[in-house]
């Protein structure tokens with residue numbers, strides 16, 4: 001039975017039994033406590049916890065699931081995967097144990113056709129009821145195994161619903177291991193289905209806190225394992241889900257599967273991680289150094305390491321991605337839609353790591369050799385640290401590579417170095433931490449600051465705390481840098497990309513200029529600034545006044561950001577998600593996930609669309625509602641809200657809906673103008689655009705106009721439309737003139753050469769040119785001397801000696817033909833007396849020498865000595 005058929009059969013089986021078929025949710029969960037979707041039940045958590053009414057009492061799904069705990073096992077075993085598909089059926093307070101077990105057994109035996117005699121089950125040790133259910137269903141007592149909490153109690157590994165569970169195992173026969181049931185051997189006895197009786201809620205350590213309002217069912221069955229049994233193959237990699245991808249690994253590495261145990265591990269890693277990375281990226285995970293991004297990065301790097309081990313020297317991800325999309329694209333159409341994006345992210349990350357991989361490996365191998373030489377079985381911790389820090393090798397990869405060499409890694413040494421690095425970072429942050437501590441203390445008594453800034457820009461308040469130099473103080477005098485906490489304030493504290501407000505706070509005795517406002521612990525709003533005059537005291541009345549024009553300019557930027565976000569997604573596609581932003585007075589920066597550079601025409605379209613929408617002058621409304629409601633309306637959430645939270649929604653017209661705590665204009669027309677000024681990359685798969693807003697955008701346009709006017713003026717042109725052509729013409733003309741000038745110069749120099757050659761002296765058959773070329777530098781003199789030598793050489797032996805007085809100094813150059821050198825005359829010797837005459841020395845090669853000295857005025861006289869010196873060297877005197 002093909003995997004596609006198993007998936008269909010499963011879903012149809014439960015659909016026929018009253019279950020709503022629900023699509024898989026993303027690998028990026030809605031649940032902020034979870035790194036990645038780790039079970040089919042994740043998307044139903046609020047129903048189990050009773051936080052939300054389920055829209056249907058029964059559901060079934062094929063869910064994309066990712067488990068990080070098994071990364072290092074992948075490749076080494078028959079069954080471990082990071083990414084897999086979980087088939088599951090769910091009951092929200094509807095049916096319970098009897099139906100869940102009966103249906104599972106029916107599907108396994110009658111649907112899949114697995115022989116009843118091969119079935120074993122496990123149950124939670126005290127769960128007699130379930131033992132009874134299985135017995136009634138005809139499972140013999142010796143194949144019902146009771147196990148403890150570690151094995152038969154399921155929880156999400158974060159706080160949430162949980163409960164005892166019962167698993168179905170298939171005996172794969174003596175070929176795979178000894179008899180004795182699942183307690184003994186997990187290779188022979190393969191778990192294919194887990195039925196969880198969701199009846200409790202636990203904390204983040206798995207401690208049961210209470211009973212759930214209802215008794216629920218959550219089951220999960222790995223499609224890959226079922227396929228492995230039904231397709232009668234040894235391991236998950238040989239099922240039709242993974243075998244085609246494994247074949248790609250064989251092909252790109254030119255290593256057949258099944259020939260060498262170590263190579264097989266690498267091939268399996270390539271296939272599994274290639275598939276998993278494709279799904280992760282398709283769901284929006286990007287490589288980074290933390291969180292899910294790190295999981296992805298680590299896997300990609302492990303994959304590349306294994307490919308290199310097999311001698312592959314070219315990128316492997318493109319083929320692995322393409323095959324994954326081909327195999328899985330029908331079941332998960334988003335893979336097709338995102339294929340090119342996935343390819344680009346994967347290829348770029350592979351390339352980045354590939355570039356340092358070789359150097360890292362050289363270091364690794366040198367370390368292994370060193371360890372061998374000294375008879376040590378330990379790979380040094382500082383080398384592991386360097387591999388991590390400089391070459392990007394995840395420590396897990398180093399451990400694995402070292403293990404293959406029979407070495408263990410000094411992980412303590414590694415951890416020490418990591419800790420030291422962290423300590424240095426902490427040290428740097430320590431100063432700031434003092435103030436944080438003082439604020440945390442203050443927040444205990446002052447509580448959250450009431451924020452009034454959505455409605456007003458001034459307010460009467462009371463000073464609850466004054467911090468100066470990171471410490472609480474009763475009073476701060478003129479000139480002190482302070483942080484002030486009030487009981488209520490119209491000042492917006494930096495959040496969600498929007499900068500904090502500036503303004504002034506007046507107290508009976510002083511005036512504080514607030515430069516920035518930031519969020520503090522426990523909901524405090526902290527005003528940062530300087531006491532401009534007088535003094536401020538804790539406990540005083542205060543009048544807080546936000547800098548209104550600055551705030552208005554910020555509000556314009558914020559609304560513009562939402563409209564820009566909408567425009568970007570509208571024109572580039574839904575994958576273009578906001579990844580960060582800066583909302584400042586008059587300008588904004590907006591980062592979003594998108595792989596390639598956005599061409600200029602596209603940017604212009606985005607800019608135009610955003611401005612057209614702004615000009616519609618739609619109302620901007622903000623209201624508070626529950627997270628669930630906001631999401632059901634399609635609101636885009638950029639931050640990790642929790643179920644049950646009250647959130648603020650900002651709605652622009654009927655097109656943009658975002659969860660947002662920021663301040664906005666009331667109508668989009670108030671933004672007036674948005675102008676994109678730059679677009680570029682800020683990391684793999686991340687683009688950044690910068691824009692100016694309102695009057696600032698206009699100023700930018702004006703600045704550009706002024707620059708253009710200056711260009712026109714310089715060109716002597718009037719019509720701006722002429723400018724580009726005129727500049728092109730001017731540049732072409734300059735080039736042409738330069739060429740012509742070069743020609744003229746060369747002709748002039750050639751004439752000069754001829755003139756000098758014509759006046760050459762004959763010293764005993766040697767043609768000698770001596771000339772004074774004042775003002776020329778050493779390079780120019782040498783150039784000329786070489787030409788003269790070449791020209792003189794045509795006649796026979798020759799020498800050119802040139803001198804120049806330049807900036808008070810004397811320069812001399814002598815160039816001799818080879819046959820003159822052969823008759824025993826050298827250039828340094830020829831220059832020697834002349835160089836002395838100008839107060840210096842001569843040196844260089846036998847055929848080319850330089851001399852120089854401080855007496856520029858003596859050049860003429862020095863040169864006069866040359867003919868006599870040559871005669872002398874020729875032995876004539």
Ligand code: SER
Nearest residue numbers: 039194196218219220
């Ligand atoms: N949540 C359980 C599991 O993941 C059953 O679906 O195994």
